Amino acid sequence: MSDRTILHCDCNGFFASVECLLAPQLKKVPMAVCGNPENRHGIILAKNELAKKFQIKTAETIWQARRKCPELVLVPPHHDVYEEYSRRVNAIYQRYTDRVEPFGIDESWLDVTGSRQLFGDGKQIADTLRHVIFSEIGLTISVGVSFNKVFAKLGSDYKKPDATTVISIEDYKKIVYPLPVSDLLYVGKSARETLSKLYIHTIGDLAQSDKEGIIFRLGKTGELIHDYANGIDDSPVKSVYEERDIKSVGNGMTFRRNLLGLADIKTSVITLSDSVATRMRQYGVKCRTVQVTIRNPDFKTISRQKPLNNPTCLAKEISCAALEIITGCWNLKAPIRMITITGTNLVSADSYAEQLSLFPEGQQNQEKQEHLESAIDKIRDRFGKNAISFGSILNNDLGIGDNGEEDE
Numbered sequence: 001m002s003d004r005t006i007l008h009c010d011c012n013g014f015f016a017s018v019e020c021l022l023a024p025q026l027k028k029v030p031m032a033v034c035g036n037p038e039n040r041h042g043i044i045l046a047k048n049e050l051a052k053k054f055q056i057k058t059a060e061t062i063w064q065a066r067r068k069c070p071e072l073v074l075v076p077p078h079h080d081v082y083e084e085y086s087r088r089v090n091a092i093y094q095r096y097t098d099r100v101e102p103f104g105i106d107e108s109w110l111d112v113t114g115s116r117q118l119f120g121d122g123k124q125i126a127d128t129l130r131h132v133i134f135s136e137i138g139l140t141i142s143v144g145v146s147f148n149k150v151f152a153k154l155g156s157d158y159k160k161p162d163a164t165t166v167i168s169i170e171d172y173k174k175i176v177y178p179l180p181v182s183d184l185l186y187v188g189k190s191a192r193e194t195l196s197k198l199y200i201h202t203i204g205d206l207a208q209s210d211k212e213g214i215i216f217r218l219g220k221t222g223e224l225i226h227d228y229a230n231g232i233d234d235s236p237v238k239s240v241y242e243e244r245d246i247k248s249v250g251n252g253m254t255f256r257r258n259l260l261g262l263a264d265i266k267t268s269v270i271t272l273s274d275s276v277a278t279r280m281r282q283y284g285v286k287c288r289t290v291q292v293t294i295r296n297p298d299f300k301t302i303s304r305q306k307p308l309n310n311p312t313c314l315a316k317e318i319s320c321a322a323l324e325i326i327t328g329c330w331n332l333k334a335p336i337r338m339i340t341i342t343g344t345n346l347v348s349a350d351s352y353a354e355q356l357s358l359f360p361e362g363q364q365n366q367e368k369q370e371h372l373e374s375a376i377d378k379i380r381d382r383f384g385k386n387a388i389s390f391g392s393i394l395n396n397d398l399g400i401g402d403n404g405e406e407d408e
Contacts, residue, residue: 177204252340287343
């Protein structure tokens with residue numbers, strides 16, 4: 001245990017709250033932000049408090065939401081506006097500490113340990129932030145105050161909207177232990193199902209369970225979440241001046257119609273791989289692993305990955321690996337609603353180039369392809385993203401080329 005004071009600040013119903021600032025009349029009706037139904041992005045992304053009273057849930061489909069609330073008002077997302085509001089909120093956090101670590105567009109951890117003599121204890125700082133952000137921007141936030149990042153996040157989820165919850169070293173068991181184990185960071189669906197078979201349903205159950213048994217069932221994740229349940233988490237909050245490590249580069253798309261057959265799949269994979277490779281080259285990284293996530297029309301999702309013989313930032317190599325994954329795990333006659341391609345296990349492009357130079361015989365073809373794809377980058381930088389493209393995507397009816405991709 002430590003003497004740190006960590007806050008987790010979560011903007012309440014962020015997308016919907018921003019839309020209500022842009023159009024105040026939306027505050028008076030049940031409303032939700034959703035993707036474009038015409039492009040089959042028909043999922044609820046956020047909702048206001050009036051919509052929550054109808055049990056509208058994030059990530060459910062529009063038709064499910066409208067069955068619960070026929071008068072639900074739907075608005076399209078404005079991601080550039082959300083990013084601007086996110087920057088404004090984080091700028092306010094930085095008045096109180098330089099240790100501000102965003103966790104998505106609407107959440108951030110703050111380490112205010114060194115700020116307590118200036119601004120008061122954790123609860124005082126949290127309440128001040130809630131007041132300042134509402135008065136200056138018009139958004140409400142919920143804040144968790146604790147001695148580590150994991151419990152601070154539990155605190156911000158504990159009471160919403162516009163609330164401060166303190167989880168201290170002295171009383172954390174009283175608040176944390178009764179909560180569902182799925183509330184704990186990194187306990188996903190698979191881990192929750194495994195724990196349920198062990199009759200572990202609450203965070204307290206997990207904290208009091210046999211650690212070695214959990215590790216046996218869940219590996220490193222088991223060790224991590226068992227520690228978290230017991231309040232053991234010394235991970236630091238990163239400074240705003242620290243360079244952020246890029247963990248992965250991915251791109252996904254929900255298609256205007258279902259993909260049917262190998263030709264459709266190739267068209268989508270080539271396009272997504274090109275986007276991923278372009279961004280990797282911008283970031284100066286290469287991936288050692290390619291991951292593909294596929295979702296069918298019933299929203300059932302699978303994810304598979306393939307390690308590469310050599311790291312790459314080339315669209316040609318990423319698309320080849322992705323197609324190998326898909327043809328190896330998917331019935332090509334089955335329809336596909338969405339595909340995401342992600343490069344993971346990243347390495348610096350410069351460091352890999354130094355290693356590769358020791359084996360010149362394996363270098364020539366890759367260098368040619370890199371020159372080709374770098375030349376394409378320069379053309380797009382000068383004349384625009386759509387200045388050069390693949391013949392296979394011209395006049396497609398999948399929505400490709402309509403800026404429908406979703407960067408990760």
